[in-house]
Amino acid sequence: MKKCPACKTLNDESAQYCSFCGYSLGDEDTPAPGPQAAAPPARGAPTPAPAEPEIPPAADTVPPSPAAAPATPAGGAPKKSxxxxxxxxxxxxxxxxxxxxxxxxxxxxxxxxxxxxxxxxxxxxxxxxxxxxxxxxxxxxxxxxxxxxxxxxxxxxxxxxxxxxxxxxxxxxxxxxxxxxxxxxxxxxxxxxxxxxxxxxx
Known part of the structure; x- marks a missing residue:
């Protein structure tokens, strides 16, 4: 069994690339395959969790909506003559x-x-x-x-x-x-x- 020096995954002796991360297990001059040529992960190997989307930080203050503003009477305050x-x-x-x-x-x-x-x-x-x-x-x-x-x-x-x-x-x-x-x-x-x-x- 060959152990991948990058992710420490065990691979077959005849494997030239890591079945998990695609790292070259043979000569160093052999280029690593692209993401589309990567072999599927071996059975029983841990599956990496999907990355969570970044959530932008919430603003400290939220401007009030126009509906929340106090209503002002159209005629204003009553006045005495x-x-x-x-x-x-x-x-x-x-x-x-x-x-x-x-x-x-x-x-x-x-x-x-x-x-x-x-x-x-x-x-x-x-x-x-x-x-x-x-x-x-x-x-x-x-x-x-x-x-x-x-x-x-x-x-x-x-x-x-x-x-x-x-x-x-x-x-x-x-x-x-x-x-x-x-x-x-x-x-x-x-x-x-x-x-x-x-x-x-x-």
Whole structure:
């Protein structure tokens, strides 16, 4: 038996080339046959495993597909009309706050202005200060909402309706208070004598 010096495979004595790798087993000058002339591997000889295809290394980052990108609304973020908030507060104190989504705050500001206006001077000056504050607050809140500094709150027509119902109730209540004060004053002057004493002159 001849042992192939290249792959160590045992071959017949008469073989001139290795039956496994095709290496020349005879004279060194004899050229080795090409791949097509190589003899089939001997029975029982180990069959080389096929080479696995090279797999390119995976990229570290995979660009996101357009479908995975977050959708942006076509109209963009909702915005408050700053002019609407100011005009509403000028016409009806507290309505600008209701437009900005703060119904209770708007009703309380309207109530405060009404109560401060009842006694007259000098409390009516405080009512004027609160009135100016309602205008500034409506403008400031709408601006902050548009900038995203505070959460956006949309108004509802139900809130507008409730504001006017509350405003009418407050106005009626204020009118009743003024009427009661006027009647009390009339009663006082009616029963007060010339001495200025309701119980008469001493």
């Amino acid at each position: 700053v002019a609407m908030a100011i005009i509403a507060s000028i016409l009806f104190p507290g309505l600008g706050q209701t437009y900005n989504g703060a119904l209770l705050k708007g009703v309380l500001l309207y109530l405060g202005i009404t109560l401060l206006s009842l006694p007259g001077y000098p409390f009516i000056l405080l009512a004027g200060v609160v009135y100016l504050y309602t205008i500034w607050d409506a403008y400031h809140t709408a601006t902050r909402m548009n900038k995203g500094e505070i959460g956006f709150v949309n108004f509802s027509w139900v809130s507008i309706f409730l504001y006017f119902v509350s405003a009418v109730a407050i106005a009626i209540g204020a009118g009743m208070i003024l009427a009661a004060l006027a009647m009390a004053a009339d009663e006082y002057f009616l029963y007060t004598d010339s001495c200025g004493n309701i119980f008469g002159c001493s």
